[in-house]
Amino acid sequence: SDPEKGFTMDIMMLIDMDKVGSLRDEFQQKERGLSITEFVQVMLRFVKSSNQSNEAALLSDNKSHLHQLTEPQLIAYLSELFAQIDINGDGSMEWEEFTSFIVDTGLESQQPNSIQMYHHSPWEDTSKHSASIDRMYYFASNDRLALCEYGGHYLKIYNSKCELLKALKSPEGFVLCAEYVDKMNQYVIASSDLQLRFFDDTTYRLIKSCHTPTSQNCLQWYPQANSASGIIYAWDADKMDERHHMGGIGRDGKLLTRSHDGILESLETLASASMDKTIRLWDVNTGKHKQQLDGHTKGVRALAYSSEYRFLVSAGFDFDALVWNPYVDQLILRLHGHQNSLCGVEIIPDTPQIITADIDGVFKVWDIRNFACMQTFSAENINLGEIKAFASITSQKRIVAGGKRMTMFDYEKLRNPKLTDDFPVFVVLYNSVSLSLITAAGTDVKIWDAHLGKLLRVYRNVSSTDVTALCLDHRCRKFIIGDHEGNIRVFDYLNGSLMKSFEYAETQNRAHLSEVSRLIYCNQYRCVISVSWDMSVCIHDESDPEHGILLRKMVGGHSGDITSLAFSYHLSLIATGSLDCTIQIWDYEFGRLDGTCIGHTSGISCLTFLDPYPLL
Known part of the structure; x- marks a missing residue:
């Protein structure tokens, strides 16, 4: 979703401890650092060698794009990466500069600004429930939520806003589990009377039913299995023996009955979890047992798989969720933090989020990239009883939990989604280098992506008080903010990391004593000009990598808050406007007041020089 950052993350994925040494040696052969040409040559060799050694792993990972790029594309990306890392534009890159950028970008990806917060929704479940909710499903292909209650005879179908659409009845036995077969637009319900019933998605009519030899605890539709005979097979989850088959259901596909979700489609593998504490992997084409994952001390209730990160996550009566690499039959780590048995786990598609929930109604959001717990939340002041199930409605960025009734948690939504922000947007700047706003x-x-209007990144809490001024540097690689308290800070445009602050002892370790009202970047001098409600005009040297340096401070021109600012390189002049209705003209070189423009009868809101003409 964010092409600027994506390439950097792809490069990071290639760097492992075995290869770092050889890469560092190439950097350190040049005492003054690598030029852009040398950097591109070194990284080209590195990417190509990594692609060859990692070819098998990369090819199985649809999300890795490096091996798909042509050489000209790769060179273009590497040139852009050099410009991003060489943030001061001195034309050379040292090993420390490269590694600190990679680390900063990685760390920023793991901050809460890339995984936002869920909050409890005020929505109330008005539908009636005969008993506590036992199972919940979200069917992404038709954007429907389904649930069944403990010992209930109905599968209740809701839209993504959790409005009840229909209740599908199992006339004899109670509903055990359900699945949606998108190829045939049908719901499948398994019930305690040993029947599988198929209902049409639009009319909700019962189309057909068939008998199963045992009660089925779980259903999973697997569309990739090309059975030319049109037979749907039912498998026993424990032995994976073919127990039942039926004709005339559809041209292809298998119906897999097993104890929990977890088809690893890239591996053509089915994962099944059981109350016997094990997770087993099966070949979906042959039905043969491939391997067993041991690590749980109690029964396993739920599985989730990320094809992007190639992790399998399991949850059950243990208090921890377990993360596995199914490729190598290895337990990676335990997600520790819950204080009761887990009722489910979800991996949100196209995000780095793992969500776990326990029966007390406590939810945790984990970052799959570093397995840090990013948020813990629960329903506020609501007695849900014991939580048995939850589902993630991805179309709405919403989690729905089921206990005595449903409750809802919404993700990163503005109070008014039609607005750019919940707070007034006081400035917008165009970045011509990255084509972003x-x-x-x-x-x-x-x-924001300027072409598509999509939100790319959010840098939260860049200041402790409201941001009041903003500008970009001459290369559009940094953004500089001023705030209500008089602070000025410089941030990396790509990853949002703080680079330096302008702090001076005479202004109480701030840049100004009052609100910074305007900022301008002087490209030719690599300086920042700032004006403030403290009625001063300051010129700061921005070229030092560690901190800002105050070059000049001009005062005495205004008797009210300074509200506007303009700079002309051609004329070497600064113009400032104020609430005192005057415009003051300052000499940039000598920092002296050159003249006053009088004529306005209210405060000045905006100024600009019409370069190269001597007009303001």
């Missing part, structure tokens, strides 16, 4: 509102900065 940067907006500031409240204490947050957002980066």
Whole structure:
């Protein structure tokens, strides 16, 4: 979703401890660092060698794009990467500069600004439930939520806003589990009377039913299995023996009955979890047992798989969720933090989120990239009873939990989704290098794709008080903010990491004593000009990598808050406007007041020089 960041993350995925040494040696052969040409040559060799050694792993990972790029594309990306890392534009890159950028980008990806917060929705479940909710399903292909209650005879179908559409009845036995077969637009319900019943998606009419030899605890539709005979097979989850088959259901596909979700489609593998504490992997084409994953001390209730990160996550009566690499039959780690048995686990598609929930109604959001717990939340002041199930409605960025009734948690939504921000957007700037827009509102900065209008990145809490001024540097690689308290800070445009602050002892370790009202970047001098409500005009040297340096401070021109600012390189002049209705003209070189423009009868809101003409 964020092409600027995506390439950097792809490069990071290639760097492992075995290869770091050889890469460092290439950097350190040049004492003054690598030029852009040398950097591209070194990285080209590195990417190509990594692609060859990792070819098998990369080919199985649809999300890795490096091996799909042509050489000209790769060179273009590497040139852009050099420009991003060489943030001061001195034309050389040292090993420390390269590694610190990679680390900063990786760390920023793991901050809460890339995984936002879930919050409890005020929505109330008005539908009636005969008993506590036992199972919940979200069917992404038709954007429907389904649930069944403990000992209930109905599968209740809801839309993504959790409005009840229909209740499908199992006339004899109670509903055990359900699945949606998108190829045939049918719901399949397994019930305690040993029947599988098929209902049409649009009319909700019963189409057919068939007998199963035992009660089925779980159903999973596997569309990839090409059975030319049109037979659907039912498998016993424990032995994976063919127990039952039926004709005339569809041209292809298998119906797999097993104890929990977990088809690993890239591996053509089915994962089944059981109350016997094991997870087993099966070949979907042959039905043969491939391997067994041992690590749980109690029964396993739920599985989730990420094809992007190639992890399998399991949850059950243990208090921890377990993360596995199914490729190598290896337990990676335990997600520790819950205080009761887990009722489910979900991996949200196209995000790095793992969500676990326990029967007390406590949810945890984990970052799959570093397995850090990013958020813990629960329903506020609501007695849900014991939580048995939850589902993630991805179309709405919403989690629905089921206990005595449903409750809802919404993700990163604005109070008014039609607005850019919940707070007034006071500035928007265009970045011509990355073809993006940067907006500031409240204490947050957002980066948007200028072509598509999509939100790319959010840098939260870049200041402790409201951001009041914003500008970009001459290479559009940094953004500089001023805030209500008089602070000025410089951030990396790509990853949002803080680079330096402008802090001076005479202004109480701030840049100004009052709100920074305007900022301008002087490309030719690599300086920042700032004006403030403290009625001062300051010129700061921005070239030092560690901190800002105050070059000049001009005062005495205004008797009210300074509200506007303009700079002309051709004329070497600064113009400032104020609430005192005057415009003051300052000499940039000598920092002296050159003249005053009088004529406005209210405060000045905006100024610009019409370069190269001597007009303001």
